[in-house]
Amino acid sequence: MIKPTPNPPKADPRPARKSLDAKNLDKAAQKALDHYLKPDPSKPERQLDYFIVAPDADPEGMLAHTYETFCSVSTLILDLSEDLEGAPRNLALAIHQMGEMGVLLLEKLLDNEARVQR
Secondary structure (H helix, E strand, O other): OOOOOOOOOOOOOOOOOOOOOOOHHHHHHOOOOOHHHOOOOOOOOOOHHHHHHOOOOOHHHHHHHHHHHHHHHHHHHHHHHHHOOOOHHHHHHHHHHHHHHHHHHHHHHHHHHHHHHH
């Protein structure tokens, strides 16, 4: 008669493992979560500022550059609206009107800045 298992069964060369303790598992999981989710206070946070304004920038100069930017955006959107029709054209013209309102506000700020400088 043929036996399906060897006689005697081979012993496992590895030592028997201890059973896993729930308390140790919780501690290991918490340590892993803290490592990945909690920021380290000793490391400074990295800011991803691609465009920044110089902290010592001249307010009048910033107003002038903002004014020029608004004027450029208004011109670009007006040129774009000439190639559009229907609802997209109306949307572009609405954006242009908001840009023009920004230009008027900045002109007023620049006028007030010039009065203060005198």
